[in-house]
Amino acid sequence: xxxxxxxxxxxxxxxxxxKKQQDKREKAEERKANGTKGKSLEDMxxxxxxxxxxxxxxxxxxxxxxxxxxxxxxxxxxQEAMAPEDPFRKGTVTFFNESKGFxxxxxxxxxxxxxxxVKALEEPIGEGDKVSFETEQGLKGLSAIKVKxxxx
Numbered sequence: 001x002x003x004x005x006x007x008x009x010x011x012x013x014x015x016x017x018x019k020k021q022q023d024k025r026e027k028a029e030e031r032k033a034n035g036t037k038g039k040s041l042e043d044m045x046x047x048x049x050x051x052x053x054x055x056x057x058x059x060x061x062x063x064x065x066x067x068x069x070x071x072x073x074x075x076x077x078x079q080e081a082m083a084p085e086d087p088f089r090k091g092t093v094t095f096f097n098e099s100k101g102f103x104x105x106x107x108x109x110x111x112x113x114x115x116x117x118v119k120a121l122e123e124p125i126g127e128g129d130k131v132s133f134e135t136e137q138g139l140k141g142l143s144a145i146k147v148k149x150x151x152x
Contacts, residue, residue, distance in 0.1 A: 089114075090150065093129045105131060105144050116144040123149055 046054050050063055089107055091114070096103030101118035103125075114135060116125075125131055125147060133144040 087134050088132055089135065090130065090132050093125050093127050093131060096125060096127050098126075103127075105133060105147070112142070114142045114144045115140070116147055120145045121147050125149055 045058075046056065047058050049055050049059060089109070091105040091107045093116075094104050094106045094113065096116070098118075103116050104113045105116050106113055114133070115138065116133070120133075120143065130150040131147050132150055133147040135142045136145050137143075
């Protein structure tokens with residue numbers, strides 16, 4: 001029988017394979033030497049300091065803050081009762097298109113723009129008129145209703 005021929009590539013593959021196995025054995029021995037198994041609970045504990053950083057030392061008891069259970073809010077805080085707004089507002093008509101039947105009124109106090117539709121008018125208005133009105137929540141924001149001209 002003929003003897004097997006060892007080629008250069010075959011020798012290189014064998015070298016790589018044995019090197020890999022040797023590295024694997026070394027890593028296993030290192031893990032055994034520095035293993036975390038068998039450590040006590042205290043050695044595995046991690047703590048948070050007052051700044052939220054992770055440390056291995058327990059927090060200082062003198063820096064502890066007492067928090068009452070009643071002060072902890074898990075949901076959205078309840079909205080405090082607001083003073084009822086004056087239902088009648090005053091403002092100036094900044095834009096009104098009679099052919100399309102809508103416009104905008106600028107509130108004199110809050111300077112916000114309020115939409116007005118021709119159906120909400122009690123008397124005809126035009127641009128620059130001083131008006132009094134009430135508001136209601138529409139689909140896209142506040143809408144003016146019961147719009148009346150104020151005599152100058």
